[in-house]
Amino acid sequence: MNTRKLLSWLPFERFRNPPPVVAVVPLKGVIGRLGPWQRGLTLDSIAPTLERAFKLPSLTAVALVVNSPGGAPVQAAQITRRIRALAEEHQIKVFAFAEDVAASGGYWLLTAGDEIYADESSLVGSIGVVSAGFGFPEFLKRFGIERRVYVSGEHKAGLDPFQPEREEEVAHLRRIQADIHEAFRAHVRAHRQGKLKAGEDELFSGRFWSGRAALALGLIDGIADLRTLMRERYGARVRLLVIADGRRWWQRRLGLRSLAPGRRGLGQETAQPRAAAVEDMTAGLLAVLDEHQLWQRYRL
Template sequence: MIRRLKKIAGLSVSPLVNVLRLSGVIGTKRRGLSLEGLEQDIQRAFAPADLAAVALAINSPGGSPVQSALIARRIRALAVEKSVPVLVFVEDLAASGGYWLACAGDEIVVDGGSIVGSVGVISAGFGFTGLMDKLGVDRRIYTAGTRKSMLDPFQAERPEDVAHVRDLQVDIHEQFKQWVRERRAGRLNATEDELFNGNVWTGRRAVELGLADRLGCLHSVLRERFGDKVQVRTINPARRGGLGRLIGLDAGRLADGLADMAAERAAFARYGL
């Protein structure tokens, strides 16, 4: 309100950049980043009428491709509607779905040591048939629908099930690649076989490949772009880390919280973080 009054009065108004933090695994509302959980923050980030830009601070190992696409599309829709540039700043990691989010930006800024890329699709699980045989355990399962028990970990793997999952992965991978092609059009500097094989690179190498635009950090780049008087406002401050997030939870929610923390830790650990 004060900024608007100053503008109406013809007084000098410092450029305003709202920062939206996208940190953690991408998934459901309870288990990480989701459009439902971020919708209000995204709207708040684009709400001011005199915005210079919206900055996305990304630190994510990826997760759900659906939520990655929904969040990225929502950000792009508001950017177009409000005619506001979106600048992305990758911190430690923008891999897989995290890079999907990064491509919502008009410009991607990385640190030289950031981990960037992983344009691919993965699914994993376990098979327990050998252990069951050793223990003398029989699997009893009843379905209506011949594919309902597809990839049951307690049954032998069937080639047709594996083929079907791979078809799903190829479809999702193509959607991911098309998004990167669209958002990085004219800036990619390597073959698709190299860029879209699931590999990751340092931020420095990502700039060379065209997956990112430049090296830098949020505050220095914003001052360079908008001047020393730029106002930087964080819309959604970082969550409490570690056990501080779990204080006061009942036993059930505490167990879920610990499981979520372990899963998130494992997702970041895949990239050495």
């Protein structure tokens, strides 16, 4: 072993010439608050992770790893704004990588990157707004169930799934969707300025594409994986440090949020009233179904 190589193994040499560091931040799952059992991807949940990532010693870049079918547009916008604010504050370049899916709000998160990459088989896009549900008025009528709703405000119970749809309420919902869609379109125009290679009718139609097709449309900058690209940019010595979100490993594995202070663990008795526990269970099951529905659309 020559002298230069021997010195590189000594501890003081690593302090004198530290390798470049890339903080890897996973942004995975449905965006927004889910149920009492699961924690979706929100600004509140991810902000401490982002702060830690941008304050690492010898930081050269931040790499976002996105795997999300979308969700709440407000949370997607807030997370993206926070990432861009931290990037400007610390003068750090941000790369974004799509894994299996970066669609709808997941694509919104991708645009937080100065450069965007995907696998050729990633699903990317779905720039649109959707609102879905079920209607049960005939079900109630068939079984002789009487629905009782008392409101103050003419439109307070609009779009109640147990009542027939009213055209004026649907029209109001469509106006809200149009406003949110335009905010999404404006964001993509600003962050992909000069890079989009297709008409807006195609790009903003709500369709999603493979990574290779998304590259041809200008929605991403290239086909690459994180490790290979970072080694090409910053050399073989680059350190990729995954920044955890603060939960225990089993909570991350099960998709559970952290237990609140003073709250007992799973399987232990609590002072929570039975009615509230049933409500939590119902909300949790509905959240699981909503999450499953979002992912199912992109499972080819």
